[in-house]
Amino acid sequence: MRVLKFGGTSVGDAERIRGVVEIVRGRAQRGPTLVVVSAQSGVTNQLIALAERAAAGPVEPSALRNRLEALIAELGLEEGLVEEELDELETLLRGITMVGDLTPRSLDRMMSFGERCSARIVAAAMRSAGLPAWPYMAYDVGLVTDATYGGAHVEASSYAKIAEELGPVLKEGLLPVVTGFIAKDGDGYLTTLGRGGSDYSAAIFGAAMGADEIEIWTDVDGVMSADPRIVPEARSLDRMSFSEAAELAYYGAKVIHPATIQPAVWKNIPIRVLNTMRPEHPGTLVLREVGGAAPGVRSIASKGGITAVHVTSLRMLLQYGFMRRMFEVFDRRKVVIDMISTSEVSVSVTTDHPGDLAALTQELAEFAEVRVEHDRAILCLVGEGLRESKDVLARIFATLERENVAVRMVSVGASRINVSLLVDTADERRAVQALHREFFKA
Ligand code: ASP
Ligand code: MG
Secondary structure, eight states: OEEEEEOTTTTSSHHHHHHHHHHHHHHHHHSOEEEEEOOOTTHHHHHHHHHHHHHHSOOOOHHHHHHHHHHHHHTTOOTTTTHHHHHHHHHHHHHHHHHTOOOHHHHHHHHHHHHHHHHHHHHHHHHHTTOOEEEEOGGGGTOEEOSOTTSOOBOTTHHHHHHHHHHHHHHTTOEEEEESSEEEETTSOEEEOOTTTHHHHHHHHHHHHTOSEEEEEESSSSSBSSOTTTOTTOOBOSEEEHHHHHHHHTTOTTSOOTTTTHHHHHTTOOEEEEETTOTTSOOEEEESOOOSOOSSOOEEEEEEEEEEEEEEOTTTTTSTTHHHHHHHHHHHTTOOOOEEEEOSSEEEEEESOOOSHHHHHHHHHTTSEEEEEEEEEEEEEEOTTTTTSTTHHHHHHHHHHHTTOOOOEEEEOSSTTEEEEEEEGGGHHHHHHHHHHHHSOO
16 A cells, blocks of 8 residues: 655645646555645644734634635535634634633644645545545544644554554545644644654554555655755756665755654655656655665755854863763753764864854853854765765865865764765855766766
């Protein structure tokens, strides 16, 4: 069987939903198919904004209502298809206004309306096109999480329960359209799996059903050799490993997130990333082992807005306890460190969320010298076996030298597949373009 997950843009308007219906029709002819859907693009953000405003005073969700009703009308579906959800949404908004406070639990319930409406709309569109589709709320078919609102984790018991609930549905030849992103906790309160969490849902349902493949339908041709906005000639990769995909995840939404595909990795289910706008394109197949591919650079990613913090202590660095003390400060300030490099007397780290930088440096300054650099960018070259291929580092530095790009930090980590470099943001595009030319010569 196969799980097909459609993201927000793929179900964003009537035309795209009609495209989705045809994609599903094609797949369903080949065997049992389960569909997971996100909310229409922008809807989750809209729901969050409504909830926040409701805490301050009365609001009406008219824009959202109009959008969904227009979508339903354009698809020629039954009026009132999501009336129950919209009514409940209005009641909840009034409740939030009355209490004057938005709790994480209420916010999760707010966010759930996007996927709940989407599953109803997409399933109805499929039915009206002759497919035996039916909407299912994930929590009605066995998906239970802990109570970490806003980023809940699946309970292990869910897998067997989902198989028990949906196995017979698939056996009957029906096409379940399941809500992504949402679930309930053990007490029956709605939870969400974290932003972008529909991929996680797809992996959970795929693992539960023992899927042969999970298809993530999005709006790009799979995983690219570089960001096409920076490198117009970037190409999509035909395959890559789970670990390569994980390394790239940090650099943006272009790849599935390692945490979210964990259930698929665990069951060794291949994931294919496909483009709803170009369904004939083979996309990228993400597998545990790529096998056969020559070691080398497979993708170049980058991220600007990076802050580097250099901590120097002539006296204390080599004493034990120093690192712990330093990282404790980052820990306490909840600053996530991305890249680290050390020398005899200094430790350099980077972060994209420095938080209260003044407070952080002040604390560090109590026991070391601190220097902060802003406006840096991380470049990351990813590929299985990168560390073993002898000339890669030399080629990287030669290329950057030719381009006059100063390299501020380097990390050739323990992972065999990632080389990271810190450069000035002003050099980011030029560096990525030059490296792409170097490693992906046509
Ligand atoms: N609708 C949710 C979000 O916007 C989940 C998803 O799209 O995957 O984060
Ligand atoms: Mg997404």
